[in-house]
Amino acid sequence: MKESIKVALLGMGNVGIGVWEILDRHYHRISRCVGAPIEIKKVLVRDIYKNRKVSVPTDILTTSFDDIVNDPEIQIVVELIGGLNPAYEYIKKSIQNKKCVVTANKAVISHYGRELMDLARYNGVELRFEGSVGGGIPIINTLNNSLAANEIDAIVGIINGTTNYILTQMTKWGKDFNTALKMAQEMGYAEADPSSDVDGEDAAFKLSILAFIAFGVQVSPQDIPREGITRISDKDIQYAAQLGYTIKLLATAKKYNGKLDIHVHPALVHNNHPLAAVNDEFNALFIKGDAIGEFMMYGKGAGTLPTGSAVMGDIMDIAAAMPNAFSNRLNRLNGFDETSEKLQINGEGSGEYYIRLEVADRPGVLGKISTVLGNYGVSIASVVQHGRGENVVPLILITHRVERNLLNQALEEIRKFDVVDEIASILRVESFSG
Amino acid sequence: MKESIKVALLGMGNVGIGVWEILDRHYHRISRCVGAPIEIKKVLVRDIYKNRKVSVPTDILTTSFDDIVNDPEIQIVVELIGGLNPAYEYIKKSIQNKKCVVTANKAVISHYGRELMDLARYNGVELRFEGSVGGGIPIINTLNNSLAANEIDAIVGIINGTTNYILTQMTKWGKDFNTALKMAQEMGYAEADPSSDVDGEDAAFKLSILAFIAFGVQVSPQDIPREGITRISDKDIQYAAQLGYTIKLLATAKKYNGKLDIHVHPALVHNNHPLAAVNDEFNALFIKGDAIGEFMMYGKGAGTLPTGSAVMGDIMDIAAAMPNAFSNRLNRLNGFDETSEKLQINGEGSGEYYIRLEVADRPGVLGKISTVLGNYGVSIASVVQHGRGENVVPLILITHRVERNLLNQALEEIRKFDVVDEIASILRVESFSG
Numbered sequence: 032m033k034e035s036i037k038v039a040l041l042g043m044g045n046v047g048i049g050v051w052e053i054l055d056r057h058y059h060r061i062s063r064c065v066g067a068p069i070e071i072k073k074v075l076v077r078d079i080y081k082n083r084k085v086s087v088p089t090d091i092l093t094t095s096f097d098d099i100v101n102d103p104e105i106q107i108v109v110e111l112i113g114g115l116n117p118a119y120e121y122i123k124k125s126i127q128n129k130k131c132v133v134t135a136n137k138a139v140i141s142h143y144g145r146e147l148m149d150l151a152r153y154n155g156v157e158l159r160f161e162g163s164v165g166g167g168i169p170i171i172n173t174l175n176n177s178l179a180a181n182e183i184d185a186i187v188g189i190i191n192g193t194t195n196y197i198l199t200q201m202t203k204w205g206k207d208f209n210t211a212l213k214m215a216q217e218m219g220y221a222e223a224d225p226s227s228d229v230d231g232e233d234a235a236f237k238l239s240i241l242a243f244i245a246f247g248v249q250v251s252p253q254d255i256p257r258e259g260i261t262r263i264s265d266k267d268i269q270y271a272a273q274l275g276y277t278i279k280l281l282a283t284a285k286k287y288n289g290k291l292d293i294h295v296h297p298a299l300v301h302n303n304h305p306l307a308a309v310n311d312e313f314n315a316l317f318i319k320g321d322a323i324g325e326f327m328m329y330g331k332g333a334g335t336l337p338t339g340s341a342v343m344g345d346i347m348d349i350a351a352a353m354p355n356a357f358s359n360r361l362n363r364l365n366g367f368d369e370t371s372e373k374l375q376i377n378g379e380g381s382g383e384y385y386i387r388l389e390v391a392d393r394p395g396v397l398g399k400i401s402t403v404l405g406n407y408g409v410s411i412a413s414v415v416q417h418g419r420g421e422n423v424v425p426l427i428l429i430t431h432r433v434e435r436n437l438l439n440q441a442l443e444e445i446r447k448f449d450v451v452d453e454i455a456s457i458l459r460v461e462s463f464s465g
Numbered sequence: 466m467k468e469s470i471k472v473a474l475l476g477m478g479n480v481g482i483g484v485w486e487i488l489d490r491h492y493h494r495i496s497r498c499v500g501a502p503i504e505i506k507k508v509l510v511r512d513i514y515k516n517r518k519v520s521v522p523t524d525i526l527t528t529s530f531d532d533i534v535n536d537p538e539i540q541i542v543v544e545l546i547g548g549l550n551p552a553y554e555y556i557k558k559s560i561q562n563k564k565c566v567v568t569a570n571k572a573v574i575s576h577y578g579r580e581l582m583d584l585a586r587y588n589g590v591e592l593r594f595e596g597s598v599g600g601g602i603p604i605i606n607t608l609n610n611s612l613a614a615n616e617i618d619a620i621v622g623i624i625n626g627t628t629n630y631i632l633t634q635m636t637k638w639g640k641d642f643n644t645a646l647k648m649a650q651e652m653g654y655a656e657a658d659p660s661s662d663v664d665g666e667d668a669a670f671k672l673s674i675l676a677f678i679a680f681g682v683q684v685s686p687q688d689i690p691r692e693g694i695t696r697i698s699d700k701d702i703q704y705a706a707q708l709g710y711t712i713k714l715l716a717t718a719k720k721y722n723g724k725l726d727i728h729v730h731p732a733l734v735h736n737n738h739p740l741a742a743v744n745d746e747f748n749a750l751f752i753k754g755d756a757i758g759e760f761m762m763y764g765k766g767a768g769t770l771p772t773g774s775a776v777m778g779d780i781m782d783i784a785a786a787m788p789n790a791f792s793n794r795l796n797r798l799n800g801f802d803e804t805s806e807k808l809q810i811n812g813e814g815s816g817e818y819y820i821r822l823e824v825a826d827r828p829g830v831l832g833k834i835s836t837v838l839g840n841y842g843v844s845i846a847s848v849v850q851h852g853r854g855e856n857v858v859p860l861i862l863i864t865h866r867v868e869r870n871l872l873n874q875a876l877e878e879i880r881k882f883d884v885v886d887e888i889a890s891i892l893r894v895e896s897f898s899g
Contacts, residue, residue, distance in 0.1 A: 053614050053756050064613055064800030066793070161611065167757035169611030176610075177595065177603030179498055180487050180777035305763060308742045313759075322487050322774035323601035325747075326764040329739055330757060340756035343614035344795075351795035359500070360794070361778075361785040366498030 033067035036350040039099040041075040041121055042112040043083060046135050046162065049339020050109065050346075051085045061343075065350045073099050075112075100124050106356065107349055109342060110134040119143055126150050126158065131356055133345040135162030135338055141239035145249045148364060155357045159345035164237040165190055167337030168330040169344065170316050174244045179363040181320030183245040185285040187461060190237045192312035192332040193221045193228035194260050194280040198297075199310045202268050202277060208261065220312050220333075231257035231280065231295040238282040241316075242293055246284065247367030248374050250293060256379045257295035267387060267456050270427050271299050274415065276385075277307040281461055285380075292380030298459040299385050305329075306461075317463070379435045383412065383460040386428045388445070389452040392421060396450045400426070407441035409433045423452045429460060467501035470784040473533040475509040475555055476546040477517060480569050480596065483773020484543065484780075485519045495777075499784045507533050509546075534558050540790065541783055543776060544568040553577055560584050560592065565790055567779040569596030569772055575673035579683045582798060590790045593779035598671040599624060601771030602764040603778065604750050608678045613797045615754030617679040619719040621895060624671045626746035626766040627655045627662035628694050628714040632731075633744045636702050636711060642695065654746050654767075665691035665714065665729040672716040675750075676727055680718065681801030682808050684727060690813045691729035701821060701890050704861050705733050708849065710819075711741040715895055726814030732893040733819050739763075740895075751897070813869045817846065817894040820862045820876070823886040826855060830884045834860070841875035843867045857886045863894060 040047050054061060054069060062068040072091060079092045096117075099105055108125040110132060112118045119139045125132050126147065134140065140147070140160045151158035161171045165188075174183070189195050193215055200211035212229070215221035227233045235252040243249050260280050271278050276299035284293040300307040305327050309315040314332030319325055331337040352358030390396050401411060415427040430438065442454055474481050488495060488503060496502040506525060513526045530551075533539055542559040544566060546552045553573045559566050560581065568574065574581070574594045585592035595605045599622075608617070623629050627649055634645035646663070649655035661667045669686040677683050694714050705712050710733035718727040734741045739761050743749040748766030753759055765771040786792030824830050835845060849861040864872065876888055 049756070056755070057614065057616060060616075060800040060802075061614060063802065064795065064797055066799065167760065169607055172611050173603055173607065176782060177606050177778045178774065179781050180491065180495060180774055182491060182494070303744075305739070305742055308739055320774065321490070322483070322770040322777070324765045324768070324771055326601065326762075328760075328762050330760040334758075336756040337758055340612065340614050340754065343756070344611045347613050348610060348795040352793050355793075358792075358794075359786050359789075360792075361498065361782040363498055365500065366494040368494075368497065 033353065035068040035070040036065070036106055036353055037070050037072040037104045038107045038109060038346060039073040039075065039105045040071060041096070041099070041108065041110045043074055043076050043087065044111065045335045046338045046342060047074070047111045048083070048085050049335035050111070050342050051087065053336065053339050053343045061347060065347050067350060067353065069346065069350055072105055073102065075099060096121055100128050100130070105130060106353065107131045107133060107346060109346060110136055111342070114138055115142065122147060123150065126154050126156055129154055129156055129356060131157040131349045133159045133342055133349065135160065135342055137163040137236040137240060141236040141252045144240060144243050157349045157357060159349065160240070161345050162338045162341040164240050165314050165316060166330065166332040166334060167340045168314060168316065168328050168332065169341060170241070170328060171244055173328065175363045176361050178320055178323060179361055179366070181322045183318060183320050185319040185463070186241050186245055186283070186316060187306065187463065188238070188241065188282045188314070188316040189279055189306060189309050190282050190314050190316070190332060191228055191234045191280060192314055193225065195309065195314070196220045196312045197229070198260060198263070198278060198280065201263070201265065202272070203310070205265070207265060208263065229261055230259035234280065234282045234295045238284060238293065238295060241282070242284045242291065244364065246291055246374055247364065247371035248291060248376065250376055254376065255293055255295060258297065260297050263297055264456065266425070267458065270387065270415070270417070270425070271385065274429070275302050276300060276460070277302055278458065279306060283461070287377070287380060290375045290377035290380065292377045294379045296459050298461040300461050304463065381432050381434045383432055383462050384430045384438060385456070385458040385460050386430070386454065387456040388426045388428070389423050389455050390426045391450040391452070392419060392424045393450060397426065399448060399450065400445055403444050404441050407437045409438055409441050425455070467787065469502040469504040470499070470540055470787055471504050471506040471538045472541045472543060472780060473507040473509065473539045474505060475530070475533070475542065475544045477508055477510050477521065478545065479769045480545045480772045480776060481508070482517070482519050483769035484545070484776050485521065487770065487773050487777045495781060499781050501784060501787065503780065503784055506539055507536065509533060530555055534562050534564070539564060540787065541565045541567060541780060543780060544570055545776070548572055549576065556581060557584065560588050560590055563588055563590055563790060565591040565783045567593045567776055567783065569594065569776055571597040571670040571674060575670040575686045578674060578677050591783045591792060593783065594674070595779050596772045596775040598674050599748050599750060600764065600766040600768060601774045602748060602750065602762050602766065603775060604675070604762060605678055607762065609797045610795050612754055612757060613795050613800070615756045617752060617754050619753040619897070620675050620679055620717070620750060621740065621897065622672070622675065622716045622748070622750040623713055623740060623743050624716050624748050624750070624766060625662055625668045625714060626748055627659065629743065629748070630654045630746045631663070632694060632697070632712060632714065635697070635699065636706070637744070639699070641699060642697065663695055664693035668714060668716045668729045672718060672727065672729060675716070676718045676725065678798065680725055680808055681798065681805035682725060682810065684810055688810065689727055689729060692731065694731050697731055698890065700859070701892065704821065704849070704851070704859070705819065708863070709736050710734060710894070711736055712892065713740060717895070721811070721814060724809045724811035724814065726811045728813045730893050732895040734895050738897065815866050815868045817866050817896050818864045818872060819890070819892045819894050820864070820888065821890040822860045822862070823857050823889050824860045825884040825886070826853060826858045827884060831860065833882060833884065834879055837878050838875050841871045843872055843875050859889070866896070
């Protein structure tokens, strides 16, 4: 067996504990698998004397990153601090010092993925980030390796467990948003400040990374149109259910008319699609590739051990190729050329939409509304009128595919009608077509 | 860019055509991805002048395997003939001549997987077989690499598309078995002689490979207890639906009490489980790992392009590591030791069961039956009595976990009762617990 591979962990939070536990539990099997023992030589922490869930020997703890980056024995740096700074600097310096890097940091990779991949290649070391999207689900490695022969046409993902848990509680058990959020917080699925999750920011980070791997484009998370789930009402969930749909927060990147439509939006998913059955805190990634066809991966999108599993997989894969720091491994990112890098980003693009209007219960209302929609080229796939006999009644429209800006213009006109009390909801309907 | 990597295809059937098409379509991207062009230098066929769906230049076709195995330029041999012989011999000779091998051959790998892996390691070349299980679904590479840190507790798969299509037709559209089979044949999902699919033999081949990768044991497909779907009746499908279950043909390998329960059986899957929603010709693999938790992959389990995608992924991965024939890549198989190789195979083991009895509609019948079951330690989870008022009525029992042989003994006694017309069905209920 080869000499032990020396690893440093930056950070000993949830994921760090997961990595430590997995290595501890399967030390012998992992050593045989890799062909060498993996030794965690140093762990960067803020407070050496803090009580931890796992017992890390005090003499390997350090509060100085320099201790790690200047240690010539350390071959793999595992960054698990999270957030942009100082994680970005640490990753960069580690690569520059010819150390392989494994990270689960969605902020750093979504902002600096390309730069860091180039830097890693230039320095002849590996950079891996399986844990940055989808927790334990090995979506990055699958796209990079097993599906490398495929041109990817579409990725549609449920990649935020917090919002999926909240929507499941609202859909299955009739909870309202605030109660469901509170439950998510009690279960540890949501932070005290849940805004990054419920506003779709977290999903936009991850979608940016997926678009990078699948399509070779780096879209800044800020440039991805997004809408969270705070405005989803019980009513829409119920009407959607009556029409055979479930509302999910989807992160979508699809080639359409030579452009890349990319956005994070709550959407109606038809119940005969496997994504509709992805419940609770689970994540799933639905992919359409030109050879594999429809493909889906499902699993836990967060958590100590699932994310630890992804990080440990990356560490083992790099370690197995040692003594080479750069393993010459298949990577779909190598396949992209200037064409894909220039793929035009289309933001929200076009789609099918579910629209809930609250309108006066009078004859001729539907006629007026559909005339305006028709003027803007918005064609209607189905109409449901609910609760006749009251002053104001909901009118549900589902459109055929339409450019969102045309729909918006039509709705702007419709909003002004006296008979229209409000445009209560506009939600995408996910058709899964390219 | 490196010099081109020379590949030979053995066989130009469905999967061969898929590989040819994918390479043709994405030649430039694949070359960049791998770092070298991939050149199909020779193709072994039976008839050079046969009309083919893809236009392969005649001068690369050959009817002689020796032409290929003795060509020192050929680095990767891709075996797509299928069946045990001569495929097994060709793979062996290729490895002995220091050529890497990619195959989609479930028969060869399920029988000779360990021997061939050892032979490949001894000769310093790679042997890959992603296409042998689950078509395009990259289950082998995922277990070997991304999930390598996990101890696998259970694999439960829908790994035969033909039977899943038939069961879907029976369940969703009320077709009977023969009609559904005929439809499957017309769709090209079933062979003229469908016995290997409907009897569970095909699933047993694939399950044997999965057990090899996940648990490090080589179980001969013949030693895997199996039951097909020919005896599934419309009635059982309906009763199962009333109880909230869908009947699926499952291939199952699970650690339980330190042994490996392994079998192929039709089983009731609760509708809240994602496997219940896997319909038509799709396959899915549900996995429980000690770190990742519950994980599932879903996709097309057969077909020209999906299986071609898996084979091409293997070719590209080997080619990317060239000039090294052996890439030192992470492989969970390296992790097993004698303990896992000695994991005792328990065949069908224990489980929860659905039993449909046809019994006389008389008081006291349930009492008699449950007394006998109780004598053998079979405890009943639920009972449903259907269609009162006729001479013979169905009695549905669902048991708690019990050893199958104890259940069989109890049913042997029950079968002798005058009030029992027949024991119409015994089906497993998949609980997904370890």
